[in-house]
Amino acid sequence: MTHARVVGTGSYLPSGLLTNADLEKLVDTTDQWIVERTGIRERHVAAQGELTSDLAAHAARRALDAAGVVPASVDLIVVATTTPDRVFPGTACIVQAKLGIANACAAFDIQAVCSGFIYALATATNFIKARQARTALVIGAETLTRITDYGDRGNCILWGDGAGAVVLAASDAPGVISTHLHADGRYEALLYTDGGPSSGSPDAGPKVRMQGNAVFKMAVNTLDAIVDETLAANGLAKTDVDWLVPHQANIRIIQATAKKLGMGMERVVLTVDRHGNTSAASIPLALDTAVRDGRIRPGQTLLMEAFGGGFTWGSALVRY
Numbered sequence: 001m002t003h004a005r006v007v008g009t010g011s012y013l014p015s016g017l018l019t020n021a022d023l024e025k026l027v028d029t030t031d032q033w034i035v036e037r038t039g040i041r042e043r044h045v046a047a048q049g050e051l052t053s054d055l056a057a058h059a060a061r062r063a064l065d066a067a068g069v070v071p072a073s074v075d076l077i078v079v080a081t082t083t084p085d086r087v088f089p090g091t092a093c094i095v096q097a098k099l100g101i102a103n104a105c106a107a108f109d110i111q112a113v114c115s116g117f118i119y120a121l122a123t124a125t126n127f128i129k130a131r132q133a134r135t136a137l138v139i140g141a142e143t144l145t146r147i148t149d150y151g152d153r154g155n156c157i158l159w160g161d162g163a164g165a166v167v168l169a170a171s172d173a174p175g176v177i178s179t180h181l182h183a184d185g186r187y188e189a190l191l192y193t194d195g196g197p198s199s200g201s202p203d204a205g206p207k208v209r210m211q212g213n214a215v216f217k218m219a220v221n222t223l224d225a226i227v228d229e230t231l232a233a234n235g236l237a238k239t240d241v242d243w244l245v246p247h248q249a250n251i252r253i254i255q256a257t258a259k260k261l262g263m264g265m266e267r268v269v270l271t272v273d274r275h276g277n278t279s280a281a282s283i284p285l286a287l288d289t290a291v292r293d294g295r296i297r298p299g300q301t302l303l304m305e306a307f308g309g310g311f312t313w314g315s316a317l318v319r320y
Contacts (some may be wrong), residue, residue, distance in 0.1 A: 144161060
């Protein structure tokens, strides 16, 4: 049986910083209020003219270098993003060109908001299992600050820009053990952008709108359930998971999921304090951080999970 295995990780953060002190000058908020409710201290901001595809290409190059894979070997590119460069062509096609991949490999985008990377990882994994690809680039990349309303004090504190990537390769040994995907569109009104090509956009462009308390409650409940689902599907106990690599949305949601696993925070990869919520980029950013600093080691079992607008949610159990 052919498996998909993570053989390289990479990430990229723009150099611009937006700290809580900066936000205190924009809206009625304080550093203490933000940290207590979200755990976020700063977030990165893409420079003028720096596009989602630029962030994605930087992260992809670092993942390819880590894997020792040349771009020409890639036969599938999947980019998870809510903030594409254009309506079309897909950001994945633009990244393909920026990486100089000329082998006409498949390339497309996935839009599942904060769950996007899990959806993309599941998609690429199944391409490899079906032997329709042997080497895949899976990227989460966002420029969320471009769709943030900096007059909305409860919302603008959350979002940051960044990109993360993994290289998946066909392997005889298990890697991505299982993926679990869900969605429920009945909750659209709780987390959305207020415009789009078919509905018409405000002059200033679409902005993120969110009912924070309702989203928080739904996130905690669905992530609790998907932890149980993932472990049961694989016949595992909570103690079999070495690391939780969660979507970096809010420290309280992450703490609730860790508690569900009976896991101390020392076994949770946490980057939300430095990156904010980077949506589809947050899990691969966190993964790359922990791989490069030596916390995550070959042979360990990782649980990745995310919840986002749609609502969408998902998990991946991975042997690194």
